[in-house]
Amino acid sequence: MTDVTRRTLLTAGMATAGLALPGVAFASSRPTLTHGVQTGDVTQHGAVLWTRSDRPARMLVEIARDPSFRHARRLRGPVLTPDTDGTGKLRLDHLPPGCEVHYRVVAEDLDGRVRSAALTGSFRTAPVGRADVRFTWSGDVAGQGWGINPDTGGMTAYRAMLDRDPHFFINSGDTVYADNPLQETVTLPDGRVWRNLVTPAKAKVAETLDEYRGQFAYNLLDDNVRAFAARVPTIAQWDDHEVVNNWYPGEILTLPQYTEKRVDVLAARAFQAFHEWQPIDARRAVDGRVYRSFTYGRHVEVFVVDMRSYKDANTAPRDGRGVVLGERQARWLVDGLTRSRATWKIVAADLPIGLTVPDGADIEGIANGRPGAPGGREHELAGVLRTLSRRGVRDVVWLTADVHYTAAHHYSPDRAAFTDFDPFWEFVSGPLHAGAFGPNALDPTFGPEAVFVHAPPRANLSPLEGFQHFGEVDIDGATGELTVHLRDGQGTALWSKTLRPSARG
Template sequence: MSDGVVDRRTLLRAGAIGAAAAFVPAGVALARGGERPVLTHGVQSGDVTFDGGLVWTRADRPSRMLVEVSSDPSFRHARTVRGPLLTPETGGTGKVRLRGLPGGREVHYRVTAEDLDGRTRSEAVTGSFRTAPLGREDVRFVWSGDVAGQGWGSNPDLGGMPIFGAMAARRPDFFLHSGDTVYADGPLQESVVLPDGRVWRNLVTPEKLKVAETLDEYRGQFAYNLLDPQYRAFAARVPMVVQWDDHEVTNNWYPGEVLTLPQYTEKRVDVLAARAFRAFHEYQPIDPRQAVDGRVYRSFRHGRHVEVFVLDMRSYKDANTAPRDGRGVVLGDAQARWLVDALDRSSATWKVVAADLPIGLTVPDGTDIEGVANGLPGTPGGREHELAWVLGELKRRRVRNTVWLTADVHYTAAHHYSPDRAAFQDFDPFWEFVSGPLHAGAFGPNALDPTFGPEAVFVHAPPTANTSPMDGFQHFGEVEVSRDGELTVWLRDISGAALWSKTLRPQPRGGLPR
């Protein structure tokens, strides 16, 4: 099919190929019949560099991915790049890196799937992205996280997930997805009655009717978001830099955990995480070859002024049940050292650290701790030890102009950290900006832990827990770095309206940030 919305009943006929939809759900074997291949979930791009970017698609049957690329939207003088075979081994998905493109330029691409006999091709699906600039050009990007959570899925009455349209209207150079890209542990119902009597309607697929456990069920979580017309249009026009958090697997998971939840037949989180991680890499426009460990954490330069450092605070963390006052792990030694060394080496004016967990907000897991902050006053304890080492090293090496961006807690806030207010004082002041959810239940605010001296300068949170997207407490953040190096952050609502903003001026290597 093309970019239209798939009828719900067609989706629930698990695997049926209808003439109107020509669609095979992600968890079903690829089709063999029909006249020609069909690209079922549009196109995406990601991990853009100064000379190229990754392009993704999915076909309904074994076929060859072909990508035409041109600087002209009419595709005159286009060149064709042969991509991988799209087969059941990857759930029909595939991606190819386009190379040799000019820096800082709009690039148009057109994707088709060619039958294995080479005689027929799918209808083409088009997309575009802007390569990273090389010089001092302005850079604008958006960030947020948390998609289709707490029972709030793609709602046809709202046109899907409207915040993606609001982000697209900002015309960002890229989108930093801060994690919880799906809610694999959050089944959907066809309708939900709100406290005031309104009815929320969900588009539902077979894979969204239960928690994900099998590989195909995890694939179906990622495929679901791409059925949303607003998400899909956004993905075709804005390249992504994606990280993961917990809900790609299950709520608050950590390596080695064994579940006790009755809805899971597979209790070993390490088994679930391996399946989820494979589906994540199949369905997201992420290039594992860019990652330091071949998984998630990596960095991207975007012109003279911006470098983004993407963290993985999930794969290496210790148990949530670990003692709060012990010596905990959230990055792991290798990633922590990579982060400090890479920030130290960076010549970018601004070093943007994309963290999938906030630093100073206490994020509980029942009576245990899910996040970095341990919720205790005084010197660092638990996972705070690792962060204290990172911050202390940055001060010792005089690394300036770091900004931390995150999501996870389902509201938006601006936090300023200062040793003047902190129990641990061996660091330079910095800002952390929080924004979310994109399309999920709204919560908050969380309590601030005093260890690193955070101050909540701005907070926008709902009056009650799990407020639906209908009530507007959905958020994204926007960052713009001007040619002269000033960085401005806006925290925006579901319509794109600015709630708060802050402009930061860069400091020299030996100077103190404001």
């Protein structure tokens, strides 16, 4: 990682307090693209392209099939203004499927006289046939006090993921830790010192819109993150730490570090920052928020769910009928999985199904921590699983992060209290760059078995200790076989499993 200069820190601070301040002269007469470029929500014919300027400017883009930019197509993007913290997105469209696309981005001042230095990147559009597909997933970034450490090269798991050359990346939630301030140094139990880059937004819990914006700006100060984002499209979802730990709609905080106690107010600010700073196409989301789906060739369709925005209170009874998806989203999910013609239906979930995730004496996750019939939020998942089984929907794989270790869970009615479902796999992988925890207890309601677990011996181990993780899915285009690799933060495969498609009539 390159040295972080005073100018970089000033730029990061500006991201949390608007763009140009009255009476403050810019160091350069040209606009500057401050936080790199990103693509996301990739389809057969394009992707969303994102960037940010340090002052009001017009986003201009060239796209081409080769890195020399011969025969480039020039596109006029939006004006980047303080209304969106200088960020802007352009949907690249009308591209051929299954091809590599190179792009070059500049910011032009509003008089059209000068332009920023250009930033470049590339991505691959989704194929239409039986192509090989590789993608990665993980979550949990800059949590528990472990931020960008220039002494160790920064967030190096991103570099390991880039080395795997994935077609896309599912960011499984906790994309930032808005509720976890950073300190400049942390002394480890063995006497070593972890050193964090700290910006003004990361020095306190986020409450204002600009402070939430600064959470996303922080991660993009890391060289590894920017290099990865410039070449690998992201499919982003959110969980709790984009707002505050274990939040649910309607919650009123009692935490003393917050002056704004209404979680709904905080969530609205975080949601705006999330959509400004992530390369998300809100038009693809069913209700304009987060849940949406993407096909990637004949073999893959990804269903991104939101288990945060519609859930009931963590204080709700553990029995009865609870909510984690909401009726509309649950119906969208089962109908979409039923209609899908993909060999593999991938459900990208921000919470694991069978792991008990407590919130003090209450329940944060889906599993209620009790044996026997489904209770609380388990009811809604039981309804989803039952409907899929009765409709004959096969080859559904669940991917998640959240619990800060990696594991492979096999669910079977042969071991379950609730038996009206077909066996399926759930794969957990994280954290990408945060404290390592686990393992969590398994709730027996849906008959999970922990086939593989890699978890730390004690809580909140730093990224130095080897318990950072990401998952990789490889699908063979010819056979349709799906192989999952659970990898450590250096890219080493810790465990692998190949799944074969079910027989089709």
